[in-house]
Amino acid sequence: MIELSNVSKIYDNDVTGVKELNLTIQDGEFVFLVGESGSGKSTLLKLLMKELDPTEGAITIDGEDVTHLKRKNVSALRRRMGIVFQDYRLLTKKTVYENVAFALEVIEESSRKIRRSVPLALNMVGLAHKSKYLPGEISGGEQQRTAIARAIVNNPPILLADEPTGNLDPKNSKEIIELIERINKRGTTVIIATHDRAIVDTMQKRVIHLEKGEIVRDSEKGGYDDED
C-alpha cells in the first residue's frame, strides 16, 4: 500500500510541484494520474520513485516510511518498482534481450536467473520473436513493450509509468495499456501519469485529477473529465 499524507513539494525556484496531497493506493490497484502539463503528475511519480524528496509530509510504501530515505537505500526501493518512461529509455546498442537482461544485471542477479526470467518477460509483452533486434530496428510500440518487459522482469509489486503512450499512435497506445492491464491483473499495483483522454476514458479505472499540484478529483472509476 502506498500512502501520502500532507505531501508538498516546493522546488528551489519556489515553484510548487504538489501541494498537501493526501492519498492512499491499495495493493493491486490501477490508477491514472491525469491533468495538464505542470499539474504535478510527474512530480508525484518522482516523489514515489525517490528522485525527489518532499518538502513536507510523509510517504510510506508497504508500511515503510520512505519520506527521507537515505540515498544508499534508494536502490533497494527501486528494485521494488518498475519504471516506464514516455521516451522508452532503451540502450540503443543493446538488443531487446540485452536491454531486458540489463535490468537484472545491474541489480546483480545470477546468470541463471537472467536466462530464466528474460524470456518470460519477453513472452509476457509479446516480443520473444524480436529478442535479437536492436531498438532502432523495431517500432515505437515494440520499444515501449521492451521498456515494460525491462520494468517487470524482476516482478516488482509496483509499476510506475510516466506518459507511457505519449509517443505512440492510438492503436499502439491501446495495446500498451492493455498490456499494462494484464500486468495489473497479476497483482502489480499500477500508477500511470497521462493526459491521453481516450485511454483513460476507455479503461474506466481509478482517476486522480491534479491541477496546480493539488488533487481536484479522485474517482474510483471513471473517465478523464467525469465529475464525481
Place this chain on the structure above:
Amino acid sequence: MRIRTIKVCLKDGCKGILRNGLMSLASIGTIAACLFILGLTFCIVRNVQQFTNDLGNSLGIVVFLKEGVTEEQGRNLAEELNARDEVKGARYISPDEAWMNFKQTLEKETGLNSDILSELDQDNPLANCANIEVYLYDAQSQASFVEYLETSSDVRSVKYSNEAADMLSSFSKLVTYVGLALIAILVFIAVLLIVNTIKLSVYIRRYEINIMKYIGARDSFVKLPFIVEGVIIGLIGAVVPGCLIYFAYYYVVEIINERFSSVSYLFNFLSVNTIMQTLIPLFLILGVLVGIIGSSISIRKHLKV
C-alpha cells in the same frame, strides 16, 4: 559483490578506455609526462640529499679530551658515542697515533722527511691531544650532538664546522621542500586530467547511468567501471614514465661516470635500483590513487538521480 559483477565492471572499465580512445591516450600521455617530471624531480632530490649527506658525513667532529683522561676512559667514551643513533662512527685517537698522523701529513704535504721529527718521539708534543674523531649520519644533528658533548666532564673542546653543517642542512631542506611542492603540483595536475577524461566517459554514458539508477543499481555498481577506467589510465600513466626513468637514469649515470670521471669522483650517484625501490611503489600508489580520486569526483554528480 558477485564475481560476475566484478567481471562486468572490469570489462566496462576497459571498454570505456577504448570508447574514448583519443581522450584516454591524451590523459595517459599527460599523466605520464607529469609523473615523468615528478620522477626526475625525485631523482634529483634524492641525489642532492645523498650528496649533502655524504658531505655532511665527511665533516668530522674532533673531540679533544681533557688532560688526565686515561686511554681507557677515552676508549670508553668513544664506545659510548658509537652507541648513539646519530653517530656513524667514533674512534679514539691516542696521543701517539695523533703524533704519527701529524708526521705523515707533514711528510705528505711538505715533502720533508719525517725522520727529522723522530727525535721528538720520546717527548710527544701532542701528549695532551688525545681525541675522538666522530662522524655523524646527518649533518643536521650536529648542533645538538655538540651541545651534548660539551656537557661531558672528559671533554676539553670540540672542533667542528658549524657553518658548513648549517649550509648543508639548509640546502638539503630547501631541495626537499621545492621537490615536495613540485610533486604536489604535478599530482594535482594528474588528478585534474583524470577527472576530465572520466567526465567525458561519464558524459557519454550518462543515459545508461540514468537508466541504471532508475532500475535499482547500487551507487557502487555504477561507479566501479569508471573507477576501473581511472585506475587503468593512472596505472598505464605510471608504468610508462617508470620504465623511461629506469633506462634514462641508468644510462645518464653511466655516461657521466664514464665521460666525466671528475664529477663522479665528487658525486656519488645513487644506484638505479635504489631510486626504483622507492619510485616504483610511489608511481603505482600515485597512479591508483589519482585514478580513484579522479573518477570518484567525475561521477559524483550523476549518481544523484
